[in-house]
Amino acid sequence: MKNISFPRTALISASALLAGIILLCSCSQITKNTGRNTSGGEKQNGAETAAVTTTEVTTSAATTATDDTQPYVDGDNTQIYIPDSTPYKKITLDGVKDHHFIADDFCYIESEKCFIFLDKDIDLPGDFVVNVEAIITEIENQLGISSCPDSYNYCPLSDNSSYYGGINPWKGWHTGNKIPIFLMVDRKSEGLISCALSDETIFVIYELFSEDFWNSVPDYKNNPWRRMDAVDYGTIAHELTHTITGRNCDLTDILTEGIAEYTSRTVIDALADNYPSIGEYNAQRFLYDFGVPESVNADNAERIFIEDYNQLSHVERGAQYDYGRCLFNYLNNEYGADYFSRLNSYINGNGLHYSYGNYDEALVTDYATALKELFGDDIFTKFGDWCVKNNQLQYY
Ligand SMILES: [Zn+2]
Incomplete structure (x- = not known):
């Protein structure tokens, strides 16, 4: 067992609970299931700092872009729409656990059941997408529900510019019925936490902050116990369960x-x-x-x-x-x-x-x-x- 800070865990959990109440669905459309905003973020179990390798994985230009003059099509809420003018690259990971991709600009990954949007300074191990896809599929199998039910009204991406210093790199995008997953960096150590809505999942996971970035912020560098030397897939599974169940039904707080x-x-x-x-x-x-x-x-x-x-x-x-x-x-x-x-x-x-x-x-x-x-x-x-x-x- 690695060093765990009880006060840290309690603090994060408390703020997560509070944040879970504050977050609201940004979809402006009428949804079929009202009040479905499940949320909650949660524990970041602190532990010893990780040694991170920095082998670059592959990148490629966006290939699924469509004409950005074509607006989001009402009536087809599962249509993927990527503005043609986006300057941000689509990347792929090679699946190798010890390889790492470090984002020096906003970029994204499209996989079978999700889109993953990377903030600058996110460091992804090569097997990250494989693991996330496995988690989504396992949640579906265990709960007997789909991550993309036909009954759900899928919205264009919400405006998460508050995480990005006021800009919205993904304005106008629509990920169809795939789950948008945002990987965010808490640049000023403000205590941002992972959370989820039925529309999307937001992860603020210290183990995914690049080593250079981590060491550039004294509050992180001086407190290496704040992250484990393994990616916190427990929080990832927790939040994805919120998004998947939220797309299927509304639950009480205890059940959520x-x-x-x-x-x-x-x-x-x-x-x-x-x-x-x-x-x-x-x-x-x-x-x-x-x-x-x-x-x-x-x-x-x-x-x-x-x-x-x-x-x-x-x-x-x-x-x-x-x-x-x-x-x-x-x-x-x-x-x-x-x-x-x-x-x-x-x-x-x-x-x-x-x-x-x-x-x-x-x-x-x-x-x-x-x-x-x-x-x-x-x-x-x-x-x-x-x-x-x-x-x-x-x-x-
Ligand atoms: Zn929760």
């Missing part, structure tokens, strides 16, 4: 963070043996429990689910992650691998649209009813008993 936290663990477990870099991360990751303010048992499990920890301040809502993770762990164990696809179908079939971060007791009660109808009226009492028996959610 719970499925992301649970799936990030099971996905990493499933891929670690076959993807060396994910395996390296798996060997170093620190599985953090935030703690809950009240031990969960058969008598209070349903009440706590319905309260959704809304009475806690944002910085204390790590309890949502823990309760939700344990609940999905229980559902998967006790009710079969289709636990999430069944819930997804029920939510859409019954028109449930919860808005993350906006507590609504009547609506969250409908989600409790969904769980009862799907898994039995005694789902919460049985879950509470399971928590006590397995010593889960028993800590303050």
